[in-house]
Amino acid sequence: MREKTANSEEIVVEVRNLSTGYDDFIVHENLNFEVRRGEIFVILGGSGCGKSTLLKHLIGLNPPLAGEILVNGENLASASEKEKLDIMRGFGVLYQSGALFSSMTIEENVALPLTTFTKLPRRIVESMARVKLSLVDLQGFESFLPGEISGGMKKRAGLARAMALDPEILFFDEPSAGLDPISSAELDQLILSLREETGVTMVIVTHELDSIFTVADRVIILDKESAGIIDQGDPRELRDNSSNEWVKRFLNRDSMKRV
Amino acid sequence: MRAEIVEEAAEAFEAALASTVAIVRFDLSSTVTTHYWSMAYLKLCGEITLREGFNNVKFEFPGIDAKLLGALARLGFSDKGVYLHAPKRVMESRGVFVSTGGAVLKILEDTGKLMSYAKDLVKTVFYFIRHPRKLNFGEVLFYMDQTGADAVPIVMLICFLMGMILSFQGVAQLSRFGLSIFVSDLVGHSIVRELGPLMVAIICTGRAGSAFAAEIGTMKVNEELDAMTTMGLKPVYLLVMPKMLGLILVMPMLTLIGDFVGIIGGGVMAATSNDITLFSYFNRITVSLMPANVMESLVKSVVFAFFVGAIGCFKGFESESDAKGVGGATTSAVVSGVFLIVLADAAVTFAFPQFMRLFGIDY
Structure with missing residues (x-):
């Protein structure tokens, strides 16, 4: 197990002058930021500001229009298809819906990366898969199909699969979307305890304030109008001292609640 | 009111x-x-x-x-009392040249996609020749069961009826010239060389091709394809091969069943006419059909299976990521599948006799 090294200065993901978008439609221009080893880094912003688009670029699904994305020092933007697949194996992704393969049981889903990329004997693979499933509190559900479990469980199973190869980085696409507040809070606690236990670096896309203040070490805030980052730093710091009015309002939404 | x-x-x-x-x-x-x-x-x-x-x-x-x-x-009433309306989005109507140009570009783009898919398919085949252990044979068996075993009743029914219809029409015409017995040649050759493989292929397009497109399309909606890619797996390697291999193994078997049942159907109908007995019908069948005919039937079914499987999966990958997109992909898989089958049928029908001649068989 890796040492917990939060707040170290080592950079694991670096984005330089990145422009994102589709064909001739530009979503962001000239983004620059880095993610350090062991931290929980949150990408946030209002609806439609392209959080998920940025994530798709970071994990190599969409080719950048310009700029560089360095994951563990290797450039995703200029990698050949084969190199890209190798870089991708170094991180795990939890998709919004879990994206479990519906024809396989939960355990087979988690075991798939292991059987594909390692030559471990079957028994070891199975026990490794069960270990990951118990890390996300899903022991006893190994032989269930994805269609038979709840949304929150699907996300946790997806998380177990993302962690199957012990990646150094985990990406989350809106982990709290579609979950009730309690399951959502439980998932946040799970994220925190996984970081404690494994020291894994996490990049999370979300707009749930509760989640942000619970888990985030550092955030960047995207803006639709300027097509770029309008502020970054510790969310608690930004809430009280941001120079940007919109950021302050966004992070202070709690004050609009009726008491 | x-x-x-x-x-x-x-x-x-x-x-x-x-x-x-x-x-x-x-x-x-x-x-x-x-x-x-x-x-x-x-x-x-x-x-x-x-x-x-x-x-x-x-x-x-x-x-x-x-x-x-x-x-x-x-x-829309402003402070000053003036009514201002928010401009609606206006859909620009495009001129005939722009539309034509757009359509041509779309066709070129689609052809490009199809070509790169074909390249991926060839790569996949070589990948599995080099790493046969990576192929999940359990999944191949699953698709053989789904696309093959489950299709047997409908194949038998349709081919039986097809044989009966051909025989009925054939006897009606041939008996006018006193040539009723040649209904065996008519039914035998039509079913074995043409209608058997064709009917099976059309049934499989409707069953398997559409199912492949819907399955892969739904996986796309569900982000499963993205998940595979970021796990470092190639969806084409993982998803296409078991489906196509299953279909290619199973469609010749279905075609043999279809051919056999079609000939029986023809015999049953022929036997109801006064001129022919069941015995003479089958006697004539054994004289008129030769092994090369069955060979043609099998070659066709393998070629058809390739196209049905390939286009079904391709349409799945190209599906839009919503419910309507998956529906469209399914429809498109069936339509393109039938079109490709007929095209391939023409090619094989013309090429096969030439091919046989190479082996000195007069076809």
Whole structure:
């Protein structure tokens, strides 16, 4: 197990002058930021500001229009298809819906990366898969199909699969979307305890304030109008001292609640 | 009822509104709650003032409840009493040249996609030749069961009927020349060389091709394809091979069943006519059909299986990421599948006799 090294200065993901978008439609221009080893880094912003688009670029699904994305020092933007697949194996992704393969049981889903990329004997693979499933509190559900479990469980199973190869980085696409507040809070606690236990670096896309203040070490805030980052730093710091009015309002939404 | 009242009132407003009128006053003092019908009326009146010649008309709402001011502003009445409408998105109609050019570009783009898919397919085949252990044979068996075993009843039924129909039509014509016995040749050759493989292929397009497209399309909607890619797996390697291999293994078997049952169907119908007995029908079949005919049947079914499987999966990958997209991909898989089958059928039908001649078989 890796040492917990939060707040170290080592950079694991670096984005330089990145422009994102589709064909001739530009979503962001000239983004620059880095993610350090062991931290929980949150990408946030209002609806439609392209959080998920940025994530798709970071994990190599969409080719950048310009700029560089360095994951563990290797450039995703200029990698050949084969190199890209190798870089991708170094991180795990939890998709919004879990994206479990519906024809396989939960355990087979988690075991798939292991059987594909390692030559471990079957028994070891199975026990490794069960270990990951118990890390996300899903022991006893190994032989269930994805269609038979709840949304929150699907996300946790997806998380177990993302962690199957012990990646150094985990990406989350809106982990709290579609979950009730309690399951959502439980998932946040799970994220925190996984970081404690494994020291894994996490990049999370979300707009749930509760989640942000619970888990985030550092955030960047995207803006639709300027097509770029309008502020970054510790969310608690930004809430009280941001120079940007919109950021302050966004992070202070709690004050609009009726008491 | 109310809709008509609103409409009539708006028409009356339009008639009364002369171009000299500069200010329209609405007394809304008695309206205390938001009333959607009166809002609709105001909105209609506002839209009338947008027309040519009424541009300087202003609205005033004396004595209005303060609660309604916000609602009026959202309807489009500005502080100064002018009605401003938010411009709607206008769909530009494109000229004939632009549309034609766009269509040509689309076709080129699609061809490009198809080519790169074909390249991926060839790569996949070589990948599995080099790493046969990576192939999940359990999954191949699953698709053989799904696309093959489950299709046997419908294949038997359709081919049996096909044989009967051919035989009925054939006897009707041939008996006029006293050649009824040659109905064996007609049914045998039509079914084995043409209709057997064709009918099976069309059934499999409807069953397997559409199922492949829907399955892969749904996986795309569900982000499963993205998940595979970021796990460092290639969806084409993982998803296409078991499906296509299953179909290619199973369709020749279905075709043999179909051929056999079709010939029996022809015999049953022929035996009902006075000229032919069941025995003479089958006797004649063994004389007229040769092994090369069955060979043609099998070659065709393998070629058809390749196209049905390939196009079904391709349409799945190309599906839009929503429910409508998956439906469209399924339809498209069947339509393109049938088209490709007929195209391939023509090619094989013409090429096969030449091919046989290479082996010195007079076909």
